[in-house]
Amino acid sequence: MGEHGGIAPTFLFSHLSSPFIGDSSVIASNEGTVIRHHLGHYAVQTADRVVVCALSSRLRKQLEYPQAAPGSRRQRVQSVRRVRVIDPVAVGDRVIFNDGEDNTGMIREVCPRRNKVSRRASGGSQKEQLLAANVDQIVPIVSAREPDPDWHLLDRMLGIAEWQRIPAAVCLNKLDLADETWAHRVMQSYEAMGYPVVYTSIVSGAGKDAFFNLLCGRTTLFMGPSGVGKSSLLNYLQPGLHLRTGPISKATGEGTHTTTHTELVALDKGGFVGDMPGVREFYLYDIPxxxxxxxxxxxxxxxxxxxxxxxxxxxxxxxxxxxxxxxxxxxxxxxxxxxxxxxxx
Ligand SMILES: Nc1nc2c(ncn2[C@@H]2O[C@H](COP(=O)(O)OP(=O)(O)OP(=O)(O)O)[C@@H](O)[C@H]2O)c(=O)[nH]1
Ligand SMILES: [Mg+2]
Ligand SMILES: [Zn+2]
Missing domain, CATH: 1.10.40.50 (Probable gtpase engc; domain 3)
Incomplete structure (x- = not known):
């Protein structure tokens, strides 16, 4: 989180009036994967460095406002305001960017996606909110206790995976707080449907190898409500990450929304895991x-x-x-x- 603190809010884009903008026939040298997005800044991982990029206004407008009247000042202002809500670039996206100074840049193109994970934006909006792109699997995480399992939310997360045809596996965490027989019983119907289930605990160490094997060599998105242990599990599986984790609220029994933005973490043994902020509601976008x-x-x-x-x-x-x-x-x-x-x- 803290590494964004030093980034100046304004970038110098005067040097970006390149003749190549928008010309997709040009072979891109500056290509990378978005590994983090926070407050309008995108961290893009290339083969050898991380570049902090902003989004070109052309890209924003093209994706947000296909019919925006060119030259209309009001439309422009509106688009900037609304872009903050629904983001056209997601963690996991392959992007082409223009290089700036000091490892800064501006994203000018998003490469075609293999898939995307999105939800209907909250607050009664009918808009799409992208959560991640180009993932190999989704792993909804449920905790046995603290907080108690939310089965309906699990079904919604699995529904998103089915809708995008992304393989899913389920992790039942905090096994140390539950009776193992109970845990296997409540997960039995999901196993019967063909979802792999891993039973884990960062306290007892249960399920570590099984979980690690599931993640190795793939790009995985962790999903689930706040407090189930998404960041803790990642810290546990890959020591040295130091992702922030937070306590469970005594008053509500829920997590305290510790992770604030999605981050794609590289595993030493190969593969990436997207650690997401806790999701309280998960409405499906545009499903008949x-x-x-x-x-x-x-x-x-x-x-x-x-x-x-x-x-x-x-x-x-x-x-x-x-x-x-x-x-x-x-x-x-x-x-x-x-x-x-x-x-x-
Ligand atoms: N007993 C027990 N506690 C756990 C386990 N895993 C995580 N916790 C605790 O659960 C709390 C929440 O963990 P986090 O990793 O911050 O949860 P999160 O899912 O990342 O939550 P958000 O970032 O808010 O979405 C912390 O106090 C962890 O120590 C576990 O296996 N057993
Ligand atoms: Mg977290
Ligand atoms: Zn019927």
Whole structure:
């Protein structure tokens, strides 16, 4: 966090009137991966250095305001204000930047993404908020206690992964605070759906090797509410990182929102892990309601057997999903999650 403190808020961009701006036929020499974003500054990792970049206004406008009237002053002011809410560049993005002085620069292009992890921005907005790009897997982290598991939030995080077709595995952390039999029982339905589950504790050391193997050589995004131990797990797996961790509030039993911005951390043995700030709510961006059942892997075997092809699995007769739920083949808590997602995607 602290390393941003010394960066001057204004960059000198006069030297950036390069004839190459916007010409994608030019072979980029300045290419890198965004490993951190904080307050409008993007840390871009290249082969040999980290460059702190700002975003070109052309890029912001192009992505934020496709129909912005050129030359309209009001539009320009609005765009700068709104860009802060929804960011067109995410951690994990490959970007092309123009070099400035003292390892500063300006991002002028985002390379095509393999995938992206996003959510609908909070506050009733219909806009997309990018959380990360180009990840190999998503690992939602749930703590056994302190805070208690939020199963619906887990289903939403897995839903995001399914929607983007990104592989997911689940980590149940703070195993030292729980009964192991209980832990395996509550995770059994997720294992049955084919999600790998690792059971970890930074106190007892449980699950260290299994978790490490899961992360090695891949780009992983950790997700989960505040306080489940995302940063602690990373510190534990890779000593020397010194990511900030924080206590659980006695008053609320929740975390205290210690991590404030997403950071991609390189593992010594290969691979990257994105440590994210705790997420309290996770609304899906731009999903057609009829596609929501597809986010539930445990629904898949039953979907073709409903009487109506466009069955919503809520009130129709002869619904195979509801039948599976009543027969114990779909966990009641998963079906509840589905109803909540239909109500408020
Ligand atoms: N008992 C126990 N405590 C843990 C474990 N892992 C983390 N903690 C504690 O949980 C608290 C929160 O840990 P953090 O790593 O800051 O949690 P976080 O998920 O990064 O939280 P945010 O950054 O706020 O999203 C700290 O007090 C950790 O020491 C664990 O396995 N067992
Ligand atoms: Mg953290
Ligand atoms: Zn149905």
């Amino acid at each position: 309601p009829e596609d929501i059942p597809l986010l539930f892997r445990d629904f898949h075997p039953h979907l073709a057997a409903c009487r109506f092809r466009d069955c919503s699995h809520i009130h129709e007769p002869n619904c195979a999903v509801k039948a599976a739920r009543n027969a114990g083949k779909i966990a009641p808590q998963r079906y509840e999650s589905y109803l909540k997602l239909r109500e408020r995607p």
